[in-house]
Amino acid sequence: MIYTTEVPHLNSGIRSAVTLGKFDGFHRGHQKLVECIKQKSGENCRTIIFTFDLPYKAYQQKCMPKLLLTYEEKREVAEALHADILAECPFTEELMNMEPEVFVKEYLVDRLHAEYVAIGSDFHFGHNRSGNPEVLSALGEKYGFTVEIIEKERDGEREISSTYIREELEQGRMEKVQKLLGYPYFIKGEIVHGRQLGRTIGVPTANLIPPPMKKLPPNGVYVTQSSVGGKVYSGITNVGYKPTVKENFIGVETYLFHCNEDLYGQEAEVRFYKYLRPEKKFDSLSELKTQLDIDVETARAFFEKEYGQALELRLS
Structure with missing residues (x-):
């Protein structure tokens, strides 16, 4: 697996299947997204996990939250999931204020040559988090890539999320944490x-x-x-x-x-x-x-x- 702190620029002729998100914990829901892009991988198609080094709220509040996975641990889990590339990019002022279409054109299209993108149903991106699954799907049609919106994995009546895992971890319920993470x-x-x-x-x-x-x-x-x-x-x-x-x-x-x-x-x-x-x-x-x-x-x-x-x- 290739790990980078920059947005990769793939060679001409190489396409990609991309999933985007925070991926703190790489829980079962995240793993479902990675499995979706792996199904699209091939000789000329790279699987790419695209994430940022800071959550949106952390950048806004200028404080570092406690993470379920450190940067090193996130790389270890991503490698175990057999992704080709983990791109963990610095969350900058420029990125925070980038319009959704500019992000898609510059990064997903021009650099990653995306042909398939898998996202969760609650995914947001771009200036004021104005990009959402519907916006991304429309941009995919415009720029020629497929967007698949993946429903959340569930634990009973509740969606599996990093927030849910944090709540269980804070109570010391390690068996439940393991069930939600998948490890x-x-x-x-x-x-x-x-x-x-x-x-x-x-x-x-x-x-x-x-x-x-x-x-x-x-x-x-x-x-x-x-x-x-x-x-x-x-x-x-x-x-x-x-x-x-x-x-x-x-x-x-x-x-x-x-x-x-x-x-x-x-x-x-x-x-x-x-x-x-x-x-x-x-x-x-x-x-x-x-x-x-x-x-x-x-x-x-x-x-x-x-x-x-x-x-x-x-x-x-």
Whole structure:
């Protein structure tokens, strides 16, 4: 997959199937759009996911929202969806004030040579968000490309959206988040040195400091799996400030079952499956160790039930 922060300019003779949107989360609705353009791909037709680095509201309000996917994570998911090109363009004043037809002519027609465009039913673009699916369809007829308006994926009576996922994430409902996304919610980062207090109670941990733009689940303990160096480890993860040892920054600390390797400096991807309990201050490390024993047994039961993994996870 090609990743670019500019609007691509395809060579003459190369056409494209394009989907446009914010794509925060690349949830099941977004994946449906990508599948539509993939059906149009071919030797002379590239599949292009066209998005912007900032949501419209963030640019207006001059503040960066917490994102379901960081830029790096968005690239990873787009590559897993097998798109040819992810164009994540800077959202500028010029773009915000561009008339819909100018956007279509300069970008979709002149640069991307679009022959097919798939959009959601709530898609808006251009000056004052005056471009909508009907406007785009009319411009498609004028400039010779097909527009398909894709209905939203639904979860029962509700449409699947990034807003819906954020609401569920804020409640720690990780099973529902996974269902809406189509994959487990995850956080990526480099494993850094902590205080290594976990080793004193037989629970060595891998510590990540999440990117500032990443939206985190509520502080607490979760059943997780972590991918590090091509290996996958089941575990439990604490999100928060670790009040028992009085950290002053929010972190993601994971106990990886059956892992005695030195992982410092490596990149880890922590996938969240189930919320276990809120973060809690214990009176001693001994009390913390007792609770972690319980958390590990709960995680073991979860993996055995969901994945048939008979894991010997008890802390030593």
